[in-house]
Amino acid sequence: MSKEQQRYLKKIKIRKYFVILVQVIIVIGFLALWEFLANKNIINTFVFSKPSEIWETILGLIAQNNLFNHILTTLKEVLIAFVLGILLGFIIAIILYEIPILAEIVDPFLTMINSLPKVALGPLIIIIAGANTKSIIVMALLINLIVSIITIYNGFVNVDDKKMKLIKSFGATKAQILTHLVIPSSYKTIISSLKLNISMSLIGVIMGEFLVSKEGIGYLIIYGTQVFNLSLVMAGILILIIISYILYKIIIFIESKLIKKF
Amino acid sequence: MNKLLEIKNLSKKYHTKNGEISAIDNISFDVYEKEFLCIIGSSGCGKSTLLNILANLDDLSSGKILKKENLNIGYMLQEDALMPWLNILDNALLGLEIRHEKTKENIAYTKELLEKYGLKDFLEKYPSQLSGGMRQRVALIRTLATRPDILFLDEPFSALDYVSRLSVSNDVAHIIKCEKKTVVMITHDIAEALSLADRIIVLSKRPAKIKSIYDISLEGETPLEKRKAKNFANLYDRLWKDLDKNV
Ligand SMILES: Nc1ncnc2c1ncn2[C@@H]1O[C@H](COP(=O)(O)OP(=O)(O)O)[C@@H](O)[C@H]1O
Ligand SMILES: [Mg+2]
Numbered sequence: 001m002s003k004e005q006q007r008y009l010k011k012i013k014i015r016k017y018f019v020i021l022v023q024v025i026i027v028i029g030f031l032a033l034w035e036f037l038a039n040k041n042i043i044n045t046f047v048f049s050k051p052s053e054i055w056e057t058i059l060g061l062i063a064q065n066n067l068f069n070h071i072l073t074t075l076k077e078v079l080i081a082f083v084l085g086i087l088l089g090f091i092i093a094i095i096l097y098e099i100p101i102l103a104e105i106v107d108p109f110l111t112m113i114n115s116l117p118k119v120a121l122g123p124l125i126i127i128i129a130g131a132n133t134k135s136i137i138v139m140a141l142l143i144n145l146i147v148s149i150i151t152i153y154n155g156f157v158n159v160d161d162k163k164m165k166l167i168k169s170f171g172a173t174k175a176q177i178l179t180h181l182v183i184p185s186s187y188k189t190i191i192s193s194l195k196l197n198i199s200m201s202l203i204g205v206i207m208g209e210f211l212v213s214k215e216g217i218g219y220l221i222i223y224g225t226q227v228f229n230l231s232l233v234m235a236g237i238l239i240l241i242i243i244s245y246i247l248y249k250i251i252i253f254i255e256s257k258l259i260k261k262f
Numbered sequence: 263m264n265k266l267l268e269i270k271n272l273s274k275k276y277h278t279k280n281g282e283i284s285a286i287d288n289i290s291f292d293v294y295e296k297e298f299l300c301i302i303g304s305s306g307c308g309k310s311t312l313l314n315i316l317a318n319l320d321d322l323s324s325g326k327i328l329k330k331e332n333l334n335i336g337y338m339l340q341e342d343a344l345m346p347w348l349n350i351l352d353n354a355l356l357g358l359e360i361r362h363e364k365t366k367e368n369i370a371y372t373k374e375l376l377e378k379y380g381l382k383d384f385l386e387k388y389p390s391q392l393s394g395g396m397r398q399r400v401a402l403i404r405t406l407a408t409r410p411d412i413l414f415l416d417e418p419f420s421a422l423d424y425v426s427r428l429s430v431s432n433d434v435a436h437i438i439k440c441e442k443k444t445v446v447m448i449t450h451d452i453a454e455a456l457s458l459a460d461r462i463i464v465l466s467k468r469p470a471k472i473k474s475i476y477d478i479s480l481e482g483e484t485p486l487e488k489r490k491a492k493n494f495a496n497l498y499d500r501l502w503k504d505l506d507k508n509v
């Protein structure tokens with residue numbers, strides 16, 4: 001390796017460490033400032049709580065053996081909604097692709113449902129599905145399914161004309177066109193819809209838990225608000241941030257594993 | 263000579279929202295076994311339409327196409343249309359796979375073709391790792407693998423730059439000659455047609471009609487040699503005059 005190349009690589013490395021360092025300083029500084037302002041009574045700890053209290057709340061939750069149950073409940077719901085959303089989205093997208101007239105017919109309805117703020121349907125869902133986990137899943141599906149359908153379907157219809165012509169020149173059947181061309185060439189679109197879907201599922205689940213649940217991170221937050229335990233609310237939000245970040249990272253990892261090949 | 267195709271009074275109209283487009287108007291010609299037939303015409307005159315109809319990818323509006331019994335057609339497009347997610351061998355086997363003809367024997371034949379035409383070390387590579395000329399060769403072999411009796415080539419070189427275009431057309435001509443195929447090739451490039459064809463059909467501007475038919479026999483073995491033949495410039499002039507220009 002030449003000296004210039006070494007210097008170049010070193011520069012990149014230093015830059016990376018610098019970014020991480022600043023990020024850590026920002027987080028620590030933010031927490032320290034928060035703690036400091038709270039201790040000096042400059043901000044109202046009743047509303048904003050403070051890092052040490054939030055930490056104690058989290059430790060308390062762990063001690064009562066509650067925290068992991070809540071996290072597990074939320075994760076389970078997210079996973080169910082995520083898998084259902086992807087599977088149903090995939091199947092419905094295939095049906096729409098195979099029956100173009102159906103796609104044309106349902107197009108405005110999909111757009112309407114997609115643009116509707118789904119929380120508005122919350123009360124209705126509870127009445128229909130009951131105040132239980134089912135409602136939470138339905139809520140999350142409402143949010144992630146339409147987006148999945150639209151993304152995957154768009155991947156399907158954007159298949160290259162030339163490749164279509166080519167595969168037809170070999171006399172491919174509809175099923176073969178699907179398995180040998182349409183699905184593989186939408187592979188990247190499908191994978192990237194996973195990313196969108198996981199965050200949508202989390203949004204839907206938390207929204208559902210706000211409305212009905214007796215367990216889960218969403219419940220922790222809403223319960224905290226009701227009893228004016230703002231440390232609990234903040235703890236819930238913090239855990240949520242961490243969960244969503246980890247889920248996102250997992251999906252990115254899966255994506256990089258699946259896409260590497262070509 | 264043995265006729266593989268007889269095209270009789272073929273016409274084609276497209277129906278669009280903005281009205282009817284007549285693309286082909288009453289064309290008749292025959293294709294003989296082992297000949298290399300070039301069809302030239304200005305762009306947009308209806309050449310691809312004609313080939314698509316011959317390859318069963320589009321319907322005709324009127325007329326008749328008589329095909330020799332069990333005629334196996336191979337079709338190659340302007341772009342190589344290789345599947346980026348399949349390696350070179352699997353790409354070359356795609357036609358066989360679709361037709362459920364992926365027998366041991368056919369796989370061996372495909373590998374033999376790939377090896378014979380300089381792709382031996384690339385079987386496990388992906389299309390993005392190959393040059394434009396190599397990809398075009400893979401596309402041709404993918405078509406040849408199904409052992410077609412007749413090859414339809416739709417401007418197979420026009421996606422390439424001029425230099426690789428000359429050498430790829432040399433390659434392809436070589437392969438086709440070795441495999442003794444009948445070819446119908448479309449182009450809007452007079453020199454390309456002259457350097458490859460045994461016979462040239464000139465089409466008018468849209469709707470395509472036959473303007474003239476030339477039998478070509480230029481000295482030289484390869485397309486590059488034929489480009490230097492005595493009669494080349496002369497024929498080029500005549501074809502140029504026949505060709506309708508889009509101005
Ligand atoms: N599917 C189609 N629908 C309507 N018009 C078409 C269609 N395909 C081709 N055309 C029209 O027919 C004419 C001939 O097209 P084409 O055969 O592709 O020309 P070229 O000689 O360049 O290959 C063009 O004017 C084109 O716009
Ligand atoms: Mg064309």
